[in-house]
Structures are given as structure tokens and as C-alpha cells.
Amino acid sequence: MHSEFSPRQDTDPVLELCGISKSFSGVSALKDVSFSLGTGEVLGLIGENGAGKSTLIKILSGIHSSDSGEIRYCGSQITVSNPAQGLRLGIAAIHQELAYCGSLTVAENMMLAEAWPRLKWGGVDWTKLHGQACLRLQEFGLNLDTQQLCRELSAAEKQELSIARALSLNAKLLILDEPTASLSEPEIKRLFDRLAQLKKQGVSMIYVSHRLEEVLSFVDRICVLRDGEQVGLYPVEEASIPRMIRDMVGRPLNQVFPRTRESFQGTELLRVEGLGRDGLFQDISFQVNAGEMVGLGGLVGAGRSELARALYGLYPVDSGAIKLRETILNSKSNACDRLQRKMVYVPEERKKQSLVLDHTLFNSICIGFSDLAARFGFIPPSFEQKKTEHCMERYRIRATGFDQSVGTLSGGNQQKSILARWLERKPDLIILDEPTRGVDIAAKMEIHSLMDQLAADGKGILLITSDLQELLGMSDRILVMCQGRITTELKGDRMTEDNVILAASDLLTPSTEIK
Amino acid sequence: MKKLKLLQLGHFFLWIAILLSGTSCGVKQESGPLSNQGSEDGAGDSQQVIAMLPKLINIDYFDACNRGAAEAASDLGIRLIYDGPSEPSGSEQNKFMDTWIRQGVDAICIAPNQPKTIRRFVEKAQAAGIKVFTWDSDAVESGRDLMISQVEESELGEMLMDEIAGQMNGKGEWAIAIASLDAANLNAWRRYAEARALAKYPEMILVDTVLTKEDENYARQKVETLLNAHPNLKGIIAFDSNSVPGAAEALKTTGKSGSIALTGCSTPSKMRPYLNQNILKSFFLWDPSALGDLTVRVAHAVLSGKELKEGTAIPGYGPIRFSKEDSKTVILSDPIRFTKDNIDEFDFGI
Amino acid sequence: MTSPWTVNLKSRLAGRYSRFLLQRIGFLLIGNAILLILIYMMIQEGGSFREVVLRAGPNVAPTVLAGFALTVIIYTGAIDLSIGSIIVVAGTVFGVLSAQESGPIVAFVGCLITTCVLCSFNGWLIHRLAIPAIIVTLGGLTFYRGIALILADIGMENFSGFISITNESYQWPGKKLAGFILLFGTLTALVLEWYSRTIRHFLALGSSEEACQILGLNPGAILQKAFFVSGCFLSAAALVYVTRLQTIEPSRMARGFALESSVPWWLEALIFSEVKAVSSERYWEHFFFIL
């Protein structure tokens, strides 16, 4: 894409950063970052979680202020003290956390910080407001009811809404932080079409993503951050995925999916028969054996997570039976009981479903297994102390100490602390729901080798993931769900990317199958 | 983590240590009678300290009592502590008793909100050599030394009933407005009034009793509702100083002031406008500052070792009068009936 | 056949509210109607229904106006428990001014300004101290009452727990105009609710402070504004409340006022399991009060 429109190095750069540094209560988050951005240029900003990407973006959009360094924008030095000022200057950002107000309508969200059309006497002209909002959405190719409340939208729609809003601001500089995180293929395509169009119009962009292929295909230059330091700045022509990974992690990664174990079939751990719950999934039957890693593939919304939660006892089921080892789990059995029976579930949304963000790491880890050590209901404090130390070491959780609140940890460390919480129970059956979403590449590696280790130790693992590479690389066999049913089981040679994609849309037939 | 918890527990143990070190001596102190500790307190050895505890402070009635008491105290050269809770609560009053017993005052005069709750504290005070008096509202069972009452309770209840019956010509529907059902003196009057009605005015029907929560505004609304609910209502007795003006205001706003009789106990300054507008004919009260004054003087007299009986002259007051029903109750005066004509003759300051 | 007018109305209404909210308003109107009928049936023989309804207006005026004030604050996700005590301070200022014979208008203005200023001060405190509104205003609940008492004690000679308002000319807003003030307040609230962008900003702050900031709004300023607007409503409430009283007793007046004014909110939250409403729901208040 960049070939059509290479950056004009002769013109003044839109944005220049010189030696930006920032630290939070003594911990340095950014050290001396400098780069410049030409008109219509797209800069890819990559780095592991916690490398300082978000901090940099927040400084640029005015949420944080930098400790030192200067920002030159369109030739003059500026300090962005709040987002409103940034917007006035023409710097628009799409943040990783979805920024929307749930109790306002789509139109109101769209226009929130701008002037609203007024009636003659000063009241808001709603007809015009909704008209304008509608127009902007259509420009982006989005067809939403502008009177809908924002909280009723799906995650993808919310994401698209915030993108559409940022794009409609006529910004000169657009900052995109993981814009494709919760979008599906057609939506991503629409986004890139629109971005390409804007680029042609001379809008400069800073693009942040963990999806390295995406970065390679879209950006002109790449800036790599590691531990707050800028470790690389090179044009995309010189970039390759291995180089990017090496720069991000600081060492070469040879193997993305470390499989050390032999595929072996142990005893049956879990058997599910004819499981169904109205509107979510139907007629689910499968089994998981000890030492086996079963992948569960499919599109978002196919009912995978719902199935997992039902297996874990968070929902009642309408029909069917779940057999864990020798016992049939009845309707009275809840999550608490599943835990006693050595089954654990690591949910997909860390912040919502696993963590209390301001609790300490110590508490967060101990909640998982401390009851195992209880004597007459009392837990010896030294036990927890030792165990937590052991966990931090074994799972390589990097934190300033036990007392650090988990909300301030990076995504990878949060995920590792959750794994520690559950794996220290020594479970037999582990359900992992998107274990590496939003996790940086090094942590991802660690988690993968941990999973491999677990399977080799004879645990049964049910892996739900939307990451095809991960699904294919880690699983012994793959079940593909589509619209609440398991449509296909893939084994051995049949486990290919194309087959999974086809099966996910229920299009896999012997004739379409690719060997 | 561990360290932190121990520290927190440590705080607690520190406290226990302080308290326990006190236990042994504390018990001794409480079991043995205190030898006139009161005289050790205050500026000079000779100065008596009298603590007065109204039902609640910051309201006009008890503030007037305070003024009378303060004058008497400066007249007699003794020190007066006049303090109380800001809510009419019995358990809050007990806290004041605690404080004063510890400080070693010579006498405590209390207007109890809940007469039965002070019993233990009266005992505690008396064990410490402190005289306890009740005023305004009595606590018979508590073993207090004397009661200083504003009026004879039966007398006031009957007077109110006679007044309203006279205005209603002895027949028709009538209703009661009262602050609450657990204020002892108000309800004593109410009971005497009801008994009088049963005995003497068979044609009068009590239709409703509304509770006004010591709030004038609330009283007005409740009485408005009452008037609407009972269109044949002919008379209202309002027993406390918030209910009467509230009811009067209600009569005024609903335009029924001529047709419904109203009387009760309230203060002149609140009622003056209504009397002048002929919304009601009369109301009753005693002089609250005189009540404060008498209480302090009686307490002083007892502390000085005087024998009190019917007709004993108290300095600055004159001969005192005892209740016919209780030999330990001193009566201030007859209730005063206020009308349009005589209201300007009195200046109670409230 | 649909006339153009209804179409117009439909689209206009829909423009302001989502269908969900419109349904809810409908529900409330029906609920109120049922309550009215119930009251009608409960009135005993000889009682006048008309009178009950007419009298209810002025009687509930302070609570309803304070309810509007609280609504604005609850929109932003905060709460103000101290409104009762703020009214007490306003009442005391009014009482002291009237006792000094400063003229009715001065006393009214003093009352209005005090309320507004204290409300804004609450907003400022919450913003500056960055601790939850519920704690700041719980502290304010007792703090302001104490301030009122001290003010009265210093401002008046021989303050004996109450200030008596004897001059009728100090009472016309409460006694004569309460209904009109309520009407005016309700209209203002409705107009704000339907035609104001500011109110949407309050709601935005209530749903997500972070989002507000990212979208280029200033949360602190919005909060401050919300408390100011709330102060305006509350000052009307205070004026009506205070001028309906014969005597002002700082230690006892307006107790439990915050709770009373927020009752509709709790009901609302109970029925719809979320706190998010339109001002017109204040009518709840009206009817519960009569009951």
C-alpha cells in the first residue's frame, strides 16, 4: 500500500517527538522516545504489553503529560494538556479501551464533544443531530440506528462506532490503538478501505497492533518499543516478522509453538453427551482424555464460551449430561463443586471475569487454591506466603511485589497470575478460553510452553481460541463449532487453516476439503 | 502482609492493656462510696455544681428553661451545666449522666425522654453521692430524689378537655394531635384528657389521633389530611408546641378556622399571630424559665441540707407546693390560659 | 390513516428518547393514573378529592424541586446526601436576614445564593479531594447543620434554638407561589431534559468518566456544572421550604430530606433495575407524598 503514496520527506513532518520520557511513581514507562511522522505517513508502533505504547499514545492525545521532551506538531511546539485540546489541534485517537457512554444514544455519542445543531431559541435540534450522525456513519459504511442506546450495541459495533467517530473528526493525525481487536474479517476490511482513503487525503497515522501481519501490510515505517525504550525505527521494506519479534522481545524466538509432547491418549476425563441450552448451543457431544489438548474453534458468537461456562457450571443446561471421570454432574453441581472435582476454567475477559483490578497480586493468586491448605477453616499465613513466592517464580510473573495491584500489571502478567491461581490447584481438566488474547509475544510463548507442559503431565485441556495459529499449533485435535453445534472434528492432517475456516462457516464438505 | 496484620492487632492489644490496667482500680472506685467528690471539682471548694439535662437542646422551650436556670444559678452563686442531646433520645441522655458522674457534679436534674432507661444511671449517680432530680417529665421508678413538675398532670389534661368541650358545646367529633406516643408527660396529659372525655362528655367522639413527629410543617400536613378525612370534625387538642401552630396553620390554609375549635399547649411567640387572627381562642402553658429557675433552686436547697415539705420557703421563689398525688413532686404553678386579651401580659421570651 | 402531525410528533419524540425510555414514561403515566384512582377511592365520605390534589402541589414542591436537584447529580453518577443540611443553612441565612429586618428580597436572595454556593462547593470538594461523593456529602450532612447552628448563634443575639418569622411579607414565595415555583421548576427541568446538551454531558459522565475524558470533555468541569445546576434547583426548593415555615429551627428542620427526595430514585432503580431516568418521573413523588 505504501508504494502508491510514499512519505514526502521534503515537506515538514506533521509530528516530531524529541526525547519523550515519562515515569509513574518512580517507575519509568517511557525513556527518550523520538521519531517524526510525515504527511500521509503511517507509522506502525509495536512492542510487547507494557512496552510503553499506550503511555505514548496517552501522552500524544493529552490524557497524560510527559515528564520531559518536546512534541512538535505542524512545525510548532505544543503541549497537549487534555484530549479536548488534542482534538482541536486535529489529533484524534481510538483507544484500546472502548470509549463510549452507554446511557447515551449512538448519535449523542457520535457528536459528544462537538457543537450540536440548535433550534432558534437555543434548544437542541434533534432531527438535525441524528441526521448529521447518520450521515457520518454512512460515510464510514456503517448502518446503525442512531437512536439506539450505546450499551445495547455489540462489542464490534461499539468499536466501529468509536472508529467512525474518530475518522469523522477531520483529523490531521490519527492514532489507532488495536482498532481491530474485536472486529471480524469483513469489518476489518471495511476499516482498512477507509483508512487507505484517508491516507490518500494526507492524514498521518500511528498504528498500534499486536497483529504483526496487519502491521506489515499497512504501515510505511515501524517503530519498536521495548521496556519504554525505542529500540528500532525502520521502513517497512526492511522489516520482517522475525526481525520485529526479535526487536520486541530482545532475543530471537525460534519456535512459536513449542510442542515437546508426543500425542498420547490417556483415560477419559470428560464426556459430554447431547448437551443443549436454549438459544446458545445444542446437541454437544465430545470427550476429552487425559494428556490431550482439544481445540475448540469457530467464529466469535458460535457458542464456544457459553459451552465452556456451562461445562464449568455457571449456567444450568436444558438437556444432556456431563460426565467428569466417573461422576455424572447433576444440576446441583455448580462452579464451586467443579473446582472440588479438579476442573478449572480460565475465562476470556480477564478484567471483567477474573480480576478485581485494585486487589493485590497476593490476594488475586491465593483466592484460587488457599482453601486446599485450610485446617479447620484456617489457613496458615506462611503457606500462602510461600506458595505465592513459588508462583511468581514458576509462572514468571513480573511485579514489584506481592502488594502490587493486579490492575497495574501488564496483560501477560495478569494472565499468568490467573493461570497460577488455577493451576496451583493441580487440576485434571483445564478449560482455557482465549488464554493469550491481548498478551504480548513473550508471555504468549511462556503460556504456550506451560500448556504444553500441562498436557505432557497428563492433564486434559480444552482450548478455546480465535487465534488460528494457536489453535492449529497447540491442539491434538480440533472441534469446530458453528451456530451452537459442533459441526466438524479435525484430526491429524486434516487440521489446516482452510479447513477450520470452512468448518467455522459450516461449508466444509468432502468436496471443499483441502488436503 | 503478615507484619501488617500483626500491627493492626497490636493496636487493639494496646487498648486492652490500657483498659485492663484500669480495671482493678476502676472496680475499687465504683464499689466504694465516693466521699463528696463534687466539692473537689470546679474552681473553688465551696462552689456547687448542678448539671441540668433537658430532653433535647436547641429548641425554644428548653432554651427558655435554660435562661431561668442560668439566672437562678448566678443568683445563688453556683455553677450550672446545661447540656443535652440534640435528639430526644433516652440512651443519649444516659451518656450525659455518665460524663457528669465521672466529673463529679453535685446534682443532676434530668427531664427524661425515656423514664425507665435512666434507672441504672440514677443508681450509679446516687452511689457516687450525687443527688438526682427530675423535672419537666418524671421517672417515678428511677428512685430520683425529687420531681419538679410544671403543672399537676391531671389538672392540665382535664383543663384542656374542659376547654375544648366548652368551645364545642360538649358534643361532636374531636381529634388529637400529639408529637409521639412515647413522650411521657404529653401522653400523661393525653390520658387524663381522654379519661375526662369518657367520664364527663359522653357525646364527644374521639375520631383520630395524629402523630406529628415534633415537626411543625409535618403537623400542618397531617392536620390538613385529618381535616379532609373527617369533614364533621369539630375540635382538635394539640398537645405539644409544634402541633398547635401546625394545626392552626392548617385551619388557616383550609379556611376552616371558624368552624373548628383548637386548643393545646404551645408557646406565646408561636401562637400570638394565630390568636390575633382568631384562628384559635386559647392555649395553655406555664412559664418555662420559671420551671428552670425553680429546679435549680430546689436542687440547691436540697444540696444545702434543707428539709423540704409543703410550704417550705425557697430563697428567691417563696413557699413551694407539693403534688396531691405524689409527695416527692414539687409543682411549679397552675397552667396559664392564654387568650387574645392576656397574651401581651406575659413575657416568657419564647 | 396517520396524520402528518402524529408522524411529526412520533419522530420528534423518538429523536429525544429511545423507544425503551418512551415505554417507561408511558408506564409511569399509567402508574400515576392508577395511584390517583386509588387515592380517589381512599378518600372518605365528605372529603374533597379536588382539594387533596390541589393541596398536594405546594406541599410537595420542596421535595420535588430537591428531587430535580438530586436527579441532576445522580445523572453524573454522584450523590448528594447533604441537601437537607444545605437547606438548613439557607434557611438560617434567611432567618438571620429576616430577623435583622433586611427586607424580604434580600433575605430571599441570601437564601438562594447560599444554597447555590454550598452545592457548588460540594461539587468542588468532590472534584478536588477525589473521594466518593457519598462520603463527602455524608460528612456535609452533619457539617452544614453545625455551620447553620453556629451561623445562627453568631448572627443573632439571644439565639434560642429557633428563629421566628413573624412578618408575613417574608413568606409569600412559600405560601402563595409554591405551586407556581413548582410548575416553573418542572417546566425548566423538562426543557433542560429535552433540549439541553449539558444534561447529556452529565449522563455521559455518569456512564463513563474515562470515556468522557477521551472524547474531549472535561469531567471536572462537568461535575462542577452539574452541582451548580443542581444548586439552582435546590435553591428554589430551599426558598419554598424555608418560606413555608413559621419558625426556623436549624437543629431540627429538613431532617431526612435527602432520603425523602431520593425515594423515587430507589423505586425507579427497583423497578427498572438501573438508575437512569427522566425528570418527569418526579411525579412519583407527588403521589407517594399524598399517600
Place this chain on the structure above:
Amino acid sequence: MKQFILPAILISEIIFFTWIGDYTFKSPEDFLRYFQSYSADLLTQSAPVLLAAFGMTLILATAGIDLSIASMIALISCVMSSFDGDVSFWWKAVPLGLLVALVLGLTNGSLIAVLDVPPIIATLGTMILFRGLCFTVMGDLEKSPFFDVPGYEWFGRFPGALLLISLVYLGLGAGYHYSRKKRELLMIGGNPIAARYAGIPVDRRLIQVYVFSGFMAFLSAVCFTARNSSVSGSSLTGMELQVIAAVILGGTRVQGGYSSLSGTFFGVFIIAVLDEGLRGAAGWGEENLPFKLSYLQYVLIGIILIGGVWMNTHLPFPKKNAKSS
């Protein structure tokens, strides 16, 4: 450092109010005697609030609130007061009071956990309901059988109340800190969804917490009636605010997710000492203030509440360096 703020406030309060109080010490023994009876009074006065506040701390930890606590204590006392004040009181009224307490707690708990009513609404409702029941039980009477029950008074007295509080505090502290309960409750308060996902039986725990609070209400009722020896329908109105204010001052977070039992302990006493101090310093007030001292109480409680919470959350004390691996 942070954990010293509240004790520091408390101690400076005690020193300040001893200094301005209406009592002049003649000798060290005199001082000691005064201080002993001061501690005893303070403790017996605060015992009901303190016990209720312990229950409330756990409730606030789960992001709940119990506005009905005062009505509940009053209702338990009212029920107990309908028995005769003799020895049989011990096996008739006391067990019944306990039963009522548990039932009331269960009512709150099931409303909140099973019927999913928001705590503030559920307990606002039960607050009015319980108060109504108080008046139904009592009518307009004030009853005092407690006075005549042999041995009952002991719980309202110094060593009895202290013993009760110490037992509860130590038992609760140990049970809370050294078991999973604390973490579970805090997780429920901090993130109920995550708590469910972590296999915590949320509904059961919530019910347990409210029933426990009911039990604390019972103990509180015992302390209250043993000390005040009588009860009426309107007893203890407004106490819920005292309890909640003390717990919040102690550093427990209203939004749930953080709680501190020792903080509650200090919170209760900070308010009680302030109260007691102003009560005992009327003479100083008369001489030095242009207004009545009792007015100052409102102001000071407000300031201490806001200031205490602010210091608890904001003061930038150097973070202690925990061992990290």
C-alpha cells in the same frame, strides 16, 4: 505508615479533649482514676455501635449496605423486652432474640441475594418495616424487664462489654484474616462476576454475611439493653448513620472490595471520643467560643469523616517495600 493515621487521630483527640475538659487533676492517682472511668464509659457507650459496625464492615466489603441495622437492633430489643425480667429471661427471651436476629438477617440476605434487590433499596425497605414492627410490638410503651434480669447487667458494664468486644474482635479478626472468607467477600465486593467465575458461591456468602450481621445486631441489642435497661419503639433511630460513618471512617470502602476491621474499631472510637469530649467540655466552650460547643460537634464529625477518608486514600506515604521475588 497508613495504619497509624487513625490511631494518631484518636490519641490526639483524647489528649485534646482531656486538656479542654471540665476536670482538673489533682494528683496522678486522680488522673488514673478519671482515665479508668473514662475508658469504661467510652467502651460501654460504644459497645452497641462497635458490634453493629463489625457486621457492617463485612457487608460493605461485599459492596452492600445495611440501612436497617438500627431498626433491627431496636426490634430485637423490643422482642426481648416482652418477657418478664427474671431468671427465665435467660432461656426464653435471649434465645428468642437470637432467633429473631438471625431471621431478620436472613430476610435481608435473601432479599439481596435471592431476589436480587439492590442492597440499599432492600434494607431501606426493611428499615421501615422493622421500625413498624417495633411499634407493633411495643405500642406506645417503654419496657424495662432487662433491669431485673439477674446477671444481665454485666453485659452493659465495663468488664462484660469489654470481654464481649474482645472475643468478637479476636474471633472475627482471626476468622476473617486467616481464612478464605475475607478474600471471598472482598472479591464479591470488588467484582461479583469474577467472584462467580472463581467458583465462590456468591449468593450463599451474601446470605451468610447478612445473617452474621444479624447476629452482631443481637449482641449489640444485648449490650444496648443491658446498659440502658429499657427500650421503646423509637429507640436507636439514626444509629445506622453512626455505624456507617464509623465504618467508612475506618477505611472500608463503600463501593466494596476493601475492608478493615481494625479501621472500624478506631472509626467507632474516634467518633465516640469526639462525642464524649464535647460533652465533657461545656465549661471550656462557654469561656472560649462565641457559640455553643455542642454545635461544633456536627462540624467536627463532618470534617473528621471527610478528612479521615481523604487521608486514608490520598496521603502519599512512602510505600513500604514488600519482599519481591
